[in-house]
Amino acid sequence: MVSGGSRTVRSFCRVCPSVCGILVDIDDDRVVAVHGDRDNPFSRGYTCPKGRALPLIHHHPDRLERPMMRTDGRLTETTWDACLDDLGATLRAIIAEHGPAAVAVNFGTGIGMDATGYRIAEALHRAIGTPAKFSPLTIDGTAKVLVAELMGGSAGLTGRPDYENAELVILIGSNPVVSHGHTVGMPNPRGLLRDLAARAQLWVVDPRRTETARLATRHLAPRPGTDYAVLAYLVREIVREGADTRVPVQDLDVLAAAVEPFTRDHAASLADVDPSDLDDLLTAIGRAGHIAIDTGTGVTMSASANVTQWLSWALLILTGSMNTPGGEWFHPGYGYQLEMFELPIAPPEGKSKPGPRSRPDTRAFMREYPCATLPDEIEAGNIRALLNLGGSLLTGFPATDALRAALPKLEVLATTEILPTGTTALSTHVLPTKGQLERPDVTLWDFMSTRISAQHTPAAVAPIGERRSMWWVLAQIGARLGHDIADTSMTDEAMLATLNAGGRRSYDDLVATGWAEAERELPAAWMQRHVERLGGWRLAPQLLVDQLHDLRHPTGPVLVPRRQLRRVNAQLEYLGEQPEILLNPDDAAAAGVVDDRKLVVRTEYGEVTGIARLDPSVRSGVVSVPHAHVGANVNLLTSKDDLDPATGMTRYSGVPVSLHPA
Numbered sequence: 001m002v003s004g005g006s007r008t009v010r011s012f013c014r015v016c017p018s019v020c021g022i023l024v025d026i027d028d029d030r031v032v033a034v035h036g037d038r039d040n041p042f043s044r045g046y047t048c049p050k051g052r053a054l055p056l057i058h059h060h061p062d063r064l065e066r067p068m069m070r071t072d073g074r075l076t077e078t079t080w081d082a083c084l085d086d087l088g089a090t091l092r093a094i095i096a097e098h099g100p101a102a103v104a105v106n107f108g109t110g111i112g113m114d115a116t117g118y119r120i121a122e123a124l125h126r127a128i129g130t131p132a133k134f135s136p137l138t139i140d141g142t143a144k145v146l147v148a149e150l151m152g153g154s155a156g157l158t159g160r161p162d163y164e165n166a167e168l169v170i171l172i173g174s175n176p177v178v179s180h181g182h183t184v185g186m187p188n189p190r191g192l193l194r195d196l197a198a199r200a201q202l203w204v205v206d207p208r209r210t211e212t213a214r215l216a217t218r219h220l221a222p223r224p225g226t227d228y229a230v231l232a233y234l235v236r237e238i239v240r241e242g243a244d245t246r247v248p249v250q251d252l253d254v255l256a257a258a259v260e261p262f263t264r265d266h267a268a269s270l271a272d273v274d275p276s277d278l279d280d281l282l283t284a285i286g287r288a289g290h291i292a293i294d295t296g297t298g299v300t301m302s303a304s305a306n307v308t309q310w311l312s313w314a315l316l317i318l319t320g321s322m323n324t325p326g327g328e329w330f331h332p333g334y335g336y337q338l339e340m341f342e343l344p345i346a347p348p349e350g351k352s353k354p355g356p357r358s359r360p361d362t363r364a365f366m367r368e369y370p371c372a373t374l375p376d377e378i379e380a381g382n383i384r385a386l387l388n389l390g391g392s393l394l395t396g397f398p399a400t401d402a403l404r405a406a407l408p409k410l411e412v413l414a415t416t417e418i419l420p421t422g423t424t425a426l427s428t429h430v431l432p433t434k435g436q437l438e439r440p441d442v443t444l445w446d447f448m449s450t451r452i453s454a455q456h457t458p459a460a461v462a463p464i465g466e467r468r469s470m471w472w473v474l475a476q477i478g479a480r481l482g483h484d485i486a487d488t489s490m491t492d493e494a495m496l497a498t499l500n501a502g503g504r505r506s507y508d509d510l511v512a513t514g515w516a517e518a519e520r521e522l523p524a525a526w527m528q529r530h531v532e533r534l535g536g537w538r539l540a541p542q543l544l545v546d547q548l549h550d551l552r553h554p555t556g557p558v559l560v561p562r563r564q565l566r567r568v569n570a571q572l573e574y575l576g577e578q579p580e581i582l583l584n585p586d587d588a589a590a591a592g593v594v595d596d597r598k599l600v601v602r603t604e605y606g607e608v609t610g611i612a613r614l615d616p617s618v619r620s621g622v623v624s625v626p627h628a629h630v631g632a633n634v635n636l637l638t639s640k641d642d643l644d645p646a647t648g649m650t651r652y653s654g655v656p657v658s659l660h661p662a
């Protein structure tokens with residue numbers, strides 16, 4: 001890293017997984033501006049307000065600069081040695097008395113874009129040997145991973161639309177114009193979707209006429225949580241017409257029986273859509289032949305998440321759209337290169353394990369405890385220490401009241417952060433780690449990229465205050481527990497190089513150019529081989545058939561989740577997005593709620609006060625509450641007990657609510 005003087009550093013934004021190429025203008029130690037890098041082959045100069053806010057994040061007046069430790073009930077600044085020694089000694093004592101399972105690790109969103117930090121966190125987690133792992137998986141969405149495992153035999157199959165060749169794309173419960181994608185990053189979503197809609201069909205399925213729906217060729221607004229009924233009807237008709245049989249499948253008869261009740265009229269009535277919309281969609285599918293579907297949190301957060309994801313895959317499989325140009329393609333990973341080995345095949349019933357001791361009603365999915373079980377595990381004394389790596393627990397996890405009561409009972413709550421939050425305020429140890437401009441990095445989640453690609457960035461500026469690298473902090477904790485995890489005398493760049501050495505692709509080339517891309521093969525031979533080894537796509541996993549039978553729908557208004565453009569979850573609250581609650585004017589009138597005035601949203605679990613925004617483009621019966629506001633915290637409305645029985649995913653969409661003027 002060069003320092004001093006005016007300079008521009010080429011980097012990539014790690015605020016969200018779209019990882020746009022950026023140019024960072026620096027004057028001495030001051031980050032002056034961030035703008036889009038037109039030479040970046042993936043984002044071609046695009047940035048959004050969040051990426052351009054990086055100077056503000058870096059120079060935030062409240063930024064954490066020195067470690068803090070709780071002594072006599074108060075958090076006070078201390079030295080790294082004192083903080084880490086105290087933390088290490090307390091953790092050691094807890095492990096000696098209660099075993100390693102008493103220590104939990106949360107891999108929050110704030111560590112998700114720190115490649116070295118994340119890898120060393122995994123190593124520390126392994127070394128401690130605790131089953132108590134948490135991450136946004138069970139508060140964001142487990143359905144995609146579950147369905148990939150049950151139907152495709154591997155959780156590693158990440159499908160996404162082949163936008164370049166698609167003739168019909170259906171987006172269900174995702175608003176990429178705001179979110180820039182759910183599990184697939186999408187730089188310049190407006191540009192991409194506008195181009196698509198100009199030459200192909202784009203159907204958006206969302207109970208709101210979203211920013212994305214406004215770009216679509218068609219918008220369908222079913223009742224929340226009933227998307228599966230639309231899909232079940234489509235699958236039923238395609239099976240009856242004679243599905244594409246060139247692709248090997250299993251259990252077509254079981255699937256056919258499961259969707260048989262979903263006639264046009266039954267599906268339209270469940271979803272409360274015009275039956276002619278279903279005819280049009282079916283005709284559009286017939287005309288396009290191959291189709292592409294992407295789902296988002298509107299699907300993965302609802303009670304019907306798994307069933308909806310299942311039927312979307314069934315539709316893709318039966319139209320011959322999997323692993324096909326214009327349909328869905330599967331990312332092999334740039335670093336992992338799934339095409340180089342045989343994916344292990346999961347049993348048809350999946351691989352989940354029993355959940356934590358205090359919650360025998362839950363499952364540990366992908367070796368993670370459901371986030372919703374954290375309060376009970378603390379109250380039961382099973383979890384006594386929590387290493388919270390870049391997580392805003394009080395806004396992200398469900399049942400805020402229960403969690404707020406439980407967290408102070410931890411003997412250790414150690415949080416790595418860049419800014420103070422409600423969670424750092426409850427922590428026993430606050431560990432200030434380097435922000436994204438202060439560290440070199442590579443793209444960690446290359447599976448989330450629209451291309452088979454990777455990027456590298458140097459550190460743009462020197463760290464502020466006493467901030468240390470996440471990996472260094474975690475390796476220091478490991479050393480105090482007797483684990484040799486990483487050589488803490490190494491530089492960040494050397495550690496990054498070490499962790500990325502030994503791959504089949506050249507790390508040195510990546511560093512030299514800043515980005516690299518591998519060619520995409522479609523259809524991909526590795527996918528064909530995989531599906532053959534599987535014995536054909538599993539069309540009707542029993543677990544999903546059972547869930548379909550058990551689905552019930554609330555009748556009154558329900559809560560649905562929403563992202564906002566100028567924030568990411570709890571981050572960037574200082575860009576000024578307000579906790580506006582969107583609702584249909586008829587629902588507002590019935591409840592006596594007035595536009596731009598405060599309203600109270602109540603569930604059986606709690607209540608939240610926000611600002612009412614009456615919006616006719618929200619369908620009646622839908623209350624859209626943005627998430628992760630401290631003042632109007634939607635997780636006061638959610639439950640630690642209302643979970644998906646198969647995976648422990650919290651239900652964040654479709655929760656019954658009542659409305660009241662404040």
Ligand SMILES: Nc1nc2c(c(=O)[nH]1)N[C@H]1C(S)=C(S)[C@@H](COP(=O)(O)OP(=O)(O)OC[C@H]3O[C@@H](n4cnc5c(=O)[nH]c(N)nc54)[C@H](O)[C@@H]3O)O[C@H]1N2
Pocket residue numbers: 107108109110111114136139140297389390391392393395396397416417418419421433434435436470561562568569570571627628634635638652
């Ligand atoms: N009711 C409801 N609840 C939800 C959702 C919803 O829609 N409705 N959405 C869910 C979803 S999808 C998710 S992903 C979770 C997100 O919940 P969390 O995983 O808790 O994520 P964030 O709120 O983004 O908090 C990330 C924290 O990391 C910090 N941070 C940022 N950069 C860095 C860094 O470089 N290093 C370190 N150490 N820290 C950093 C930020 O300051 C911030 O406090 O919330 C979930 N909760």
Ligand SMILES: Nc1nc2c(c(=O)[nH]1)N[C@H]1C(S)=C(S)[C@@H](COP(=O)(O)OP(=O)(O)OC[C@H]3O[C@@H](n4cnc5c(=O)[nH]c(N)nc54)[C@H](O)[C@@H]3O)O[C@H]1N2
Pocket residue numbers: 016140172173174175176178179180181182205206207208210223224225226227295296297298299302560561562563564565566567568569624653654
């Ligand atoms: N600007 C910004 N970008 C973000 C984030 C952010 O907070 N702000 N968060 C990031 C994170 S962590 C994630 S997980 C992704 C999420 O990315 P997305 O999944 O695209 O999230 P949203 O933009 O909230 O879009 C979800 C849509 O689902 C709709 N919906 C709700 N319930 C239902 C339903 O039952 N059926 C259907 N069909 N639709 C429904 C909502 O109205 C909403 O428009 O975004 C990421 N990007």
Ligand code: SF4
Pocket residue numbers: 013014015016017018019020046047048049050051052180187
């Ligand atoms: S879309 Fe995501 S990666 Fe791109 S500038 Fe915005 S926050 Fe950064």
Ligand SMILES: [Mo]
Pocket residue numbers: 136140
């Ligand atoms: Mo998320």
